[in-house]
Amino acid sequence: MRAMVFDRVGARLRAADLPRPEPAPGQLLLKVRACGVCRTDLHLLDGEVAIANPPRVLGHQIVASVEHGKAFDEGPAGPVPGGPRVEEPSRAERQPRVGVPWLGWTCGICGYCRSGRENLCPNAKFTGRDIDGGMAEWAVADERYCFAIPEGYPDEQAAPLLCAGLIGWRSLRMCGDAKRLGLYGFGAAAHIIAQVARWQGREVYAITRPGDEAAQSFAMELGASWAGGSDESPPTELEAAIIFAPDGALIPTALRALAPGGTVVCGGIHMSDIPSFPYELLWHERSIRSVANLTRADASEFLRIVPEVPVKTHVTIYPLEQANEALADLRAGRFTGAAVLVP
Secondary structure: OEEEEEOOOOOOOEEEEOOOOOOOOOEEEEEEEEEEEOHHHHHHHHOOOOOOOOOEEOOOOEEEEEEOOHHHHOOOOOOOOOOOOOOOOOHHHHOOEEEEOOEEEOOOOOHHHHOOOHHHOOOOEEEOOOEOOOOEOEEEEEHHHOEEOOOOOOHHHHHHHHOHHHHHHHHHHOOOOOOEEEEEOOOHHHHHHHHHHHHOOOEEEEEEOOOOHHHHHHHHHOOOOEEEEOOOOOOOOEEEEEEOOOOOOHHHHHHHOEEEEEEEEEOOOOOOOOOOOOHHHOOOOOEEEEOOOOOHHHHHHHHHHOOOOOOOOOEEEEEHHHHHHHHHHHHHOOOOOEEEEEO
């Protein structure tokens, strides 16, 4: 199969011809139809998020059709390490098209897993980091961590929902019932969550790189009440803010825009260092919190409401072999919305 492979930090992805993977018991064999490109992929390339055992196929926003591999030819799936025996009909029989997110496996027995916080499992494995991902023609995935794609969404439109959408959704939930919401960094996640927030009746204030008129115009088209650069102040105090851009300097910037009692949610897996700031910005019961990964409950909940909004993703499509170009364009901010690879 054709694949784009990570070999080492700082190197371009390598085009390779690899053997088609074979599913183990409890896994699905997947024919990849689309794979979203994520800022996390840039953090992996740059070594800001480590890959322990390269080479590795990146990609963790996978839309795929389910093929019948070992997991189905041999009847009900056998025991999966850290999980119960699966006796129900296989997911392939129930749903011919599935999505695979960043969270690819958890142990099921640690305190976090047993308390509904599997996103914090210290033994977790992640798609495209610990498990080969979707920048390839074929992939395998634990069927317990695959999700039905809402009907009516073409493959490439669905792919960004599986990380940008899911992490955005978890971030939005941490904002409580805040009506005036600031979104710092208006890329893949923000353009999805802005639509959900507007559907919920919130006001959206989009903060972009200074001078990024394309992103600001895009935000206004999606219903934002205001859009401007990070060198500007929103026209009203925010009740909550989500920071999607990986820039730690935006935390004190967001705190300055926040009303008393408000929350700043950091939605990225990596950020540059946070500069020191006066305690006055945090006083009046303002808070800062981070989002780590996702849970399967997040995925089921979010994908259920997506058609109700309905969320419309804006994508730029690249052939699989142009993965390096897609990543470079993401880094430079050359498109609005999300990038998607199609094998």
